[in-house]
Amino acid sequence: MPLLITLVRAIHVLAAVIWAGGAFFNVVFLSPAVKASGPAGGTVMQKLTSGPLIRTMQIVPLVTVLAGLILYWYYSRFSLGYITSVYGLFLTVGALFGLAAFLEGLFVTGPTADKVGKLGAQMAQAGGPPQPEQIAEMQALRTRFERAATRGLAFLIIAVVGMTIGSGL
Numbered sequence: 001m002p003l004l005i006t007l008v009r010a011i012h013v014l015a016a017v018i019w020a021g022g023a024f025f026n027v028v029f030l031s032p033a034v035k036a037s038g039p040a041g042g043t044v045m046q047k048l049t050s051g052p053l054i055r056t057m058q059i060v061p062l063v064t065v066l067a068g069l070i071l072y073w074y075y076s077r078f079s080l081g082y083i084t085s086v087y088g089l090f091l092t093v094g095a096l097f098g099l100a101a102f103l104e105g106l107f108v109t110g111p112t113a114d115k116v117g118k119l120g121a122q123m124a125q126a127g128g129p130p131q132p133e134q135i136a137e138m139q140a141l142r143t144r145f146e147r148a149a150t151r152g153l154a155f156l157i158i159a160v161v162g163m164t165i166g167s168g169l
Contacts, residue, residue: 005074012067016098016163019060020156023101027153031146042120049117058110065102068095087166094162101155108148116141 034041048054072095076082083092119138123130130138 005071008067008070008074012064012071015060015064015067016160019057019064019101020153020160022057022060023149023153023156027146027149031149035142042124046117046120046124049113054113057105061102061105065098068098090162090166092162094159094164094166097155097162098159101152101159104148104152104155109145109152112141112145112148116145 034045037044072091075091076088082088116138119134119141123134123138
């Protein structure tokens with residue numbers, strides 16, 4: 001069993017690195033650059049969202065959470081004694097914030113990104129300048145996306161710190 005758990009742990013850590021790194025890159029570098037680029041930024045985002053990036057950022061968080069749940073069960077057996085130990089508390093906080101980031105992505109960030117993509121495609125297909133209501137809707141969606149992505153990144157940072165401290169004790 002330890003070899004299998006070692007493999008699950010490696011999968012969990014690798015997937016978490018990809019997820020958190022992608023979120024960090026998006027919030028800190030990509031989104032501000034896209035925003036500053038105006039209409040050209042929208043073109044870049046359409047290319048990114050039509051490629052493998054979206055599928056990767058849907059699968060990687062799910063793999064991270066599933067592997068994390070397996071590990072959490074393996075080490076804790078959901079025992080209150082384990083969960084309330086110093087080690088268990090840090091891992092539990094990390095796990096809860098990781099789940100919060102996952103749920104944020106599943107219910108807010110992901111659906112909002114889909115809406116941005118669909119509206120952007122509609123605006124591009126129209127052939128002319130976008131309608132004022134389309135521009136207003138796009139701005140509202142982008143604001144919602146940015147806030148959700150920033151919250152998700154904050155959750156991931158807390159999750160990574162909690163799990164790093166917990167696993168080092």
